[in-house]
Structure formats: structure tokens, C-alpha cells
Amino acid sequence: MSHAHDLSLEGRVVAVAADRGHHFSKPTEDHIVLVEGHGVEGDAHAGAFVRHRYLARHQPRLPNLRQVHLIPSELFATLFADGFKVRPGELGENITTAGLDLERMPLGTLIEFGTTAVVELTGLRTPCVLIDRFRAGLRRHVLSSAKMGPPFKCGVLGVVRFGGRVAPGDTARIRLPSVFHGLPSL
Numbered sequence: 001m002s003h004a005h006d007l008s009l010e011g012r013v014v015a016v017a018a019d020r021g022h023h024f025s026k027p028t029e030d031h032i033v034l035v036e037g038h039g040v041e042g043d044a045h046a047g048a049f050v051r052h053r054y055l056a057r058h059q060p061r062l063p064n065l066r067q068v069h070l071i072p073s074e075l076f077a078t079l080f081a082d083g084f085k086v087r088p089g090e091l092g093e094n095i096t097t098a099g100l101d102l103e104r105m106p107l108g109t110l111i112e113f114g115t116t117a118v119v120e121l122t123g124l125r126t127p128c129v130l131i132d133r134f135r136a137g138l139r140r141h142v143l144s145s146a147k148m149g150p151p152f153k154c155g156v157l158g159v160v161r162f163g164g165r166v167a168p169g170d171t172a173r174i175r176l177p178s179v180f181h182g183l184p185s186l
Contacts, residue, residue: 009174011099013113014073015088016166018043024130026089031167034117034160039067040094064159065122069093070111071155072102075142078153082141090134093155095119097172103150108177116164127154 017026022044032040039046050062071093076086088096095113102121109121131139131154142154 007101007104007174007176008099009176011097011172011174013095013166013168013170013172014098015096015168017089017094017096020044024092024134026092026094028087028089031165032094033165034068034113034119034163036160036163038163039064039160043094045069045094066157067160068095068119068158069125069155070095070097070102070119070158071125072096072100073098075153075155079138079141084135084138084141086135086138091131091154095166100172100174102156103153105156105174106177110161110175110177111158112171112173112175113166114164114170116162117160117166118162118164119158120161121156121158123157124150124152125155125157127152 015028016032017028018032018040019026020042026043035041035046037048045051045066047064047067049060050064050066052066055062069092071091073088073096079086103124105121107121107123111119111121113119127139127142129139131142142152144151144153
């Protein structure tokens, strides 16, 4: 498991995005509003119960642990080096960060955005086949071949614990849980 001293505990918001429709990419906005226990105001994935289309059809009363999708902007530089030009919002994320190794954060990590909003991490985002429809061959580049570390490099998912406005330039502060649990050992 990763040690707390190995993780950057402060970063910033690079971009925010939301979309009322279930589209792969989301348009960037000048700000979004996080609603406690609900998600991103006006986003198709917001709600107390699961909004992922497949899961919602089969188990509609599951709690929504995918209210907010976050991706580190550093992923875009890695993908660019591999020949893929990807911009914030294009992989469906709501919040694009810089300076945080999101995929290495343990479950239960709290991320404070600006002065009021708080998101609790609930898991890694699993890249589905839609990523290859967006850019052919991209899925292979977000799967990790490393023996150690997270299996995917496609961001994380979370739930809104405290609501508030989030905008590019906001500080993103990490509060690690007292006991690391859940995410793969690093």
C-alpha cells in the first residue's frame, strides 16, 4: 500500500464539466455545483441511486457511488506522448485535477475543493469499450501493465459529502483516511 508521505496532499482544479445527457464526453464549464449526497447539479450521473446505464437497468436501487468522476490532468500528457490528444471533459470526467495522484489514493480519501465542497473517493473508474469508440486504441493506453499500482489510469469515482461550487483554479486538498483500505496495494 502506498505511504502517506508518497502522496501529494494538495493540488488544484484544472477544469470542470457536466452534461445532462448520457454522452461519453462532457462540455467544460466555468464552474459546477456539487450537491451533497446527489452529485454534480445538472449532470446525468447525479442522484442518490445508481445512474450508470447498465447498473440502473438491472439494480436501480443501488446507492450511487459514481456521483463524481475525477481525472488527473497528468494523464492527458501521458496520452499525448502516446499519440492521443485528449482535453478535459472528453473522457467524461466532472473534475480534472493537477498535482494529485488520484488513482493511488485509498478508498475513503476526502478531497476538499475550494472552501466548502468535499468528495469522498469510492473507487477506480474502469475504462469500458466506449473509450475505444471515442479514440480507437485508447483503452489499451489507460490499462496498466505494471505489477504494482492501480490496474487502470482513468481516474476515480466519488460521492459528494459536502456541497459547494467548484471552479478551475480552486485548491484540491487531500484528507487521507486513518486506515488505508480498498484500493489495490501499491
